[in-house]
Amino acid sequence: MNRFAALDKTPQARGLRLTQTHVLLVIVAGLAFVPLVVTDSFTLHSIIMILFFAYMATSWNLVCGYVGQLSLGHAMFNGVGGYVSVLMFTQLGLSPWLGMLFGGLLAMVLAVLIGLPTFRLKGPYFTLTMIAFAEIVRIWVENTNDFAGIPLKGAEGLIVPNRGDDFWAFQFSGKVPYYYIILTFLALALAATAWMERSKLGFCLKAIRGDRDAAEALGVNPTRYTSIAFALSAFMTAIGGSFYAQFFRYINPERSMGLELSIDMAVMAIIGGQGTVLGPLLGAAILTPIAELARGAFGGGLLGLHLVVYGFALMACVLYFPKGAIDPLRKIFRKIAGGGAK
Amino acid sequence: MDAFILSYAVVNGLLQGAIYGGVALGLSLIFGVLRVVNFAHGSFLMLSLYISFWCWSLFGMDPYLSALITVPVMFALGYMVQSVVIAPLIRRESAMVVEPLSALLLTAGVFLVMDNMALMAFGPDVRALQGAYYIPTIFIGGIPISGQRLIGALAAFVVALGISYWLRHSDMGRAIRATAQNRDAASMSGINVPAVYAVTFGIGCSILGLFGALISPFLPISPSIGLAFGIKSFVVVVLGGLGSISGAIVGGIVIGVFEAVASQFVTATSASIGSLVLFILILVFRPQGIMGRA
Amino acid sequence: MLSGNLGRALQRVLLAGAAMAALGSVAQAADAVKVGCVLPLSGGSAAVGNQTRVGAEIAARLINEAGGIKSLDGAPLEVLFADSQSKPDVGVTETERVISRENVSVLCGAFNSAVTFPATEVAERMKTPWVVVGSVKDEITERDFKYVFRINNKATYDAREQIDAIDLLKEETGEAPKTIAMLYEGSDWGRSHAANVKKIAAERGYEIVLDEAAPPNQTDFGNQLLKIRAARPDAVIVALYTPDHLLFTRQMMEQRLDLPFGVHSVGGGMEDPSFYKALPAEAVSYAFVQEDWQIDKLKVTDDPVIQAANDASVEALGYGLSAYSAQGFSAMYVIADALERAGSADREKLREALVATDLQEGPALITGYQRIKFDEQGQNTFAHGVISQNLDGERKTIWPKANRASDTAPVWPVPAWSER
Known part of the structure; x- marks a missing residue:
């Protein structure tokens, strides 16, 4: 699974990359029409959750999928984003639209501080360190009611006071505005990934992933490029955390910073296809409904069934589809595109 | 803090730390040989605790006697997981640089499946053995020492010594060490590498089977018990040195005593933050651990 | 299975x-x-x-x-x-x-x-x-x-009732703890309960000598029990979920830790029936439990x-x-x-x-x-928990007095382990 982002410079691939941009545009445009068709609030809510997880998995993928480091600590950035924007809103009256940028910046700083000493760690060592960092942040927040005058409220979590329909407060009574907001975020994240793939940053990351020492010998500074990508990924994850906080108007450390959210993000990206633009979106689109179906169908009669399915899907992907579920789709696509070219 | 409280804390830490070490032995052994970080480590312990519990509650079997069942069952399960789930990955990647991340993901999948299957099968209720009160608590100078915990702690030392001896002096042990050093060379000199891997994984899990039987008398059992021990085992093994048998015991004792003494000064939550910080520092500055070789 | x-x-x-x-x-x-x-x-x-x-x-x-x-x-x-x-x-x-x-x-x-x-x-x-x-x-x-x-x-009712019960026993016997230790699980429920207890206990003149949060899913309570031993409280107020509560109770029995005015649990583990199945009666005897229902209701109805x-x-x-x-x-x-x-x-x-x-x-x-x-906020103002004491292998209601059966006599202070 180290190589599935390998550079592919065949002519078809170049053609495909064009097609991929088209696919992206078609998907986003198609999604933009969904609220016109779907008026049922629950269905819309479910689709918002799918898009939210797709956005989170895409943010995760930005660094982890391309550098090949498995972070199981990204929930920490999600939590930082949520906490900063909510606290700035409740304490300073700052609009969450601005607050989330501050949350994102703080997450970036945190990411660089954590990343500098840990990027050198290989494979499982990096993963274990990230789990440890995220757990430290979570345990600390859970046990801190008040930090330097800031009411973190510990494990109780933070409540966003209700302001009714107010754009600047990032609060809406209907679901449609939230839908378009998360769709915009997702589109931006996908565009950022697509852009990065073709940018110098992307090439350097791929080189680092392939062979870190060789990349260094060629003058690529691995720490610098991984830090940039890691910071970018942390920033985007934190923005997602702010969205979560505004959408549910409640956050607590257990959910927003817990290991489970980190696993969810990683598993969705990996099953969909890490190191690809559309993989994480596909992963979220497959796995989120599985969880909901399992809940709805058995109503808790078979506890934890959806997680068993996640587990099997993860194992099957690692063993048989190391490039993720997107890979077979891409092959079919390539065939069609290739056939068309001839 | 007076001397009594301090020595009391140290005794607590030693007992608990040795048990942590014993539980972590399998994780270290498997990593040392296969280079696989077994994310499902705690899940195997959870399962052997359940087996021990059911032996007691269905057949009235003494929990210590249930080791006769848990050890072979866990060996078989470990052997099977290795040969069915992990072996295909190792075969696929044998030609290239081994990528331990895929293995971590694979065992993370095993963890999700095992923990949630247990939830589906056994339900979320907490269970605990009640029969095992025949081992009294001994008081030494006013310090209570739980007989059951003492047995668990002693067993950790015995198992660690036994495994080291066996690795050094048996044919299979030598084959395992050879494979750990160089898989390809071992394979060329006629060692059946897949079999060695499966046996190693089996042994790693059977140690958990033994400790499941040893700690089931005093530990409440629930489907999520594995994760608590699993994460602790990672910390212990990294501290002692991934792959080192003696390191697992040393790491366990360091963590046990550290937490016991630290939690007399600060809350247990701060102590657990402390041990995670220790874990990160070790990984960053001495990734080979206390006992590991550079 | x-x-x-x-x-x-x-x-x-x-x-x-x-x-x-x-x-x-x-x-x-x-x-x-x-x-x-x-x-x-x-x-x-x-x-x-x-x-x-x-x-x-x-x-x-x-x-x-x-x-x-x-x-x-x-x-x-x-x-x-x-x-x-x-x-x-x-x-x-x-x-x-x-x-x-x-x-x-x-x-x-x-x-x-x-x-x-x-x-x-x-x-x-x-x-x-x-x-x-x-x-x-x-x-x-x-x-x-x-x-x-x-x-x-509400959460505040729970904390108030635990202190109320201690006050009631004090009124009846003239004896009461002076110092109280608190041990609670470090998430939402345990922490908010502890904060409430702290406030009310201070108002009623009880001194909190230990305020200890424990991370959930512990594998050993030896360290916390030692801290309690060192702080020498007269009573301990406990808010733990089932697995931790089980472990704490079992180790407390093994270590023969004496508290003259006993353990006061706010439920959690101690209101879970599987808790009692997993422990011998000796381990829980004389412990007080605050629950959201009356455990001996079947006897009185x-x-x-x-x-x-x-x-x-x-x-x-x-x-x-x-x-x-x-x-x-x-x-x-x-x-x-x-x-x-x-x-x-x-x-x-x-x-x-x-x-x-x-x-x-x-x-x-x-x-x-x-x-x-319900009041105008939708809260049932007549809600109250019921506090029972483990006596002779079962929980018998002792607070509120209106719910206490006529033949129930609370044991207060509780006997030391050596006298049981």
């Missing part, structure tokens, strides 16, 4: 099918009233969620067997359970589902305050009444909501409905009613009462009926309350 559980699940399905078939003949005239119940059926609090579910199921069955909602031509209750997995976002999503998809008339749940808090907001926005079960976070009924009703205690409920619980779970199943049970009877008076399954009419609720008898009071009546 697996087959046992699956078998039970199958049995449940078959039974439900049979029950529906039986109902079919009675209730063809009226449509069933749909009640949504959001509970943590998997995840950290799954054991509690399942007990609550069984309680609600039993109540719905008994109500339906007794002829359903009479003002609705005998319409039966149909309870739809949804799994929150103890997570806020999943709870909200499920709430959306049962309101808009299943079209329920009323909701109940969700045990975890972290789920109930945002989920009730959805219910308020979608104008669907919600009867809170099990969540104690104060703010849930402090938001001027019109559709949220809570039968059980002759209500056949409650007896039948207890039998059904033994059949479904292997043990009698617990605080959790009793709360689920009570919620269904409160809803049925409101439906009866509303004469309609319409959400608005049902809300008006719930506002007017004033129950002073009947199975809804199974939890040991004298009355259920």
